[in-house]
Amino acid sequence: MNSAKPASQLLSPHNVRDLLDSIEAFLFDCDGVIWKGDKLIDGVPETLDLLRSKGKKLVFVTNNSTKSRRQYAKKFQSLGISVNENEIFSSSFAAAMFLKVNSFPSEKKVYVIGGEGILEELQLAGFTGLGGPEDGKKIAEWKSDCLFEHDKSVGAVVVGLDPYINYYKLQYGTLCIRENPGCLFIATNRDAVGHMTDLQEWPGAGCMVAAICGSTQKEPVVVGKPSTFMMEFLLQKFDVPCSKMCMVGDRLDTDILFGQNSGCKTLLVFSGVTTESILQDPSNNIQPDYFTDKISDILKSLEHN
């Protein structure tokens, strides 16, 4: 046992007040915290309502890049939760903001291995995206005397979760990174797996990103959690210091690490990929401040107060 490490506390009627009193903004991961696939996790709307009623700011910070902020706002709405686009920080948005912050030339193009959400955020930020869903049905064939052509003006390849990954996209992205001088390689995130459906986990963006690392032998810039890149934008938007933020997530290596890297308080929930035995395993060295089954335990703990 590492005595230097502060022990995580189970969220309870005894400590929930301390948490609420010290926090002005709650940062929620979505998959495994708010929903699993298309199913809302028990007690989520009531919990968010309660936090809003107490004047807490709510922010949704998701590594899932398949949707844009606009598309996420629609998903929340379809699940009966009212969330504003400005409260959503997706890794698709982060990828576009990374290019903006780094003065990516607008005459250069961006090749996308991933979903429509990345293309939409790129467009909103004034960039020209290529690839994405429309390359999902393209076929790359090995033919003699035939060159697989790629656009030489591509200056960045953004790789995110892509359920339509294929050899065409892998070759296209690989050629851009290997052959276009200075071409950036940006990963929305490197999550190994995720609860894309309620019943099980599926390969995450970490799978597609690793594939491109494998073919290019280069490492990407990661803009999603646990990278703190998105925190700059959160701080710009909300006038709340990190010490008064609490990151709530289901993953130790992305959500909790992101919170800790940013100086936030952290709350781990077991409604996603992490179980209590993973948290308590001696091999785990990421300890959140608090842990509990699901976010509605905040509500339940207050009721027992």
Next chain:
Amino acid sequence: MNSAKPASQLLSPHNVRDLLDSIEAFLFDCDGVIWKGDKLIDGVPETLDLLRSKGKKLVFVTNNSTKSRRQYAKKFQSLGISVNENEIFSSSFAAAMFLKVNSFPSEKKVYVIGGEGILEELQLAGFTGLGGPEDGKKIAEWKSDCLFEHDKSVGAVVVGLDPYINYYKLQYGTLCIRENPGCLFIATNRDAVGHMTDLQEWPGAGCMVAAICGSTQKEPVVVGKPSTFMMEFLLQKFDVPCSKMCMVGDRLDTDILFGQNSGCKTLLVFSGVTTESILQDPSNNIQPDYFTDKISDILKSLEHN
């Protein structure tokens, strides 16, 4: 300059005799040495004929797993070169032999991300393969209340070069490795790219293997070059000590390293992925015994002798 490292010699009329006199078996890589895609490299048939006429044993050791040994023999034949199946050591064969040597239970199944060649070698070795080309058109969809099922009797996942890689296969292989107790993860090889066509390079098995590493967060057993696993079979088949073998290849990190790991002499050719500037770059620490443009230089050097 590292003076401890013996310098590589350019193959020339002055040293070609030493090479030929000291070597009883030549081990050739295929892609980038014998052919590029479906095109024979200049002077190959004459060079192989000459070596055979001098009583040299010829062996073809390829990391490309898309074909079985039988299919490779047919490819050689279609290019006008007579090669026996027994002279071919492909990584598809190596994967099957790895299972055999490790007494893989015949009632367990093997899931294949890769080509027909792996399935054929598995069958010849008495194993039941699943997946491969027939899963190339399958679609994995994220649906609520719907479980993506996988065969619980899969005891090994073999990953090789797969131009029909898709999310279905990635999810299937990931589930087997993560959920089937003791399931093996075998990589035919980890080549980043290869000359699948004459005009350019394409993502190699290293791309698909990395994708599965990314989703499972596990590392595979590699059976192809530079792993020396195949050398045991070469030694069994040919009564030649490694010191009298010369590995001829176009890749430093697979072919030349394989040769060096096995105690063979090594000859690097520039007819594939490696250029002379890569060889001479200070960051490269793999130095072959000899280097030259292409294998027919053996013939040319002898003529000038």
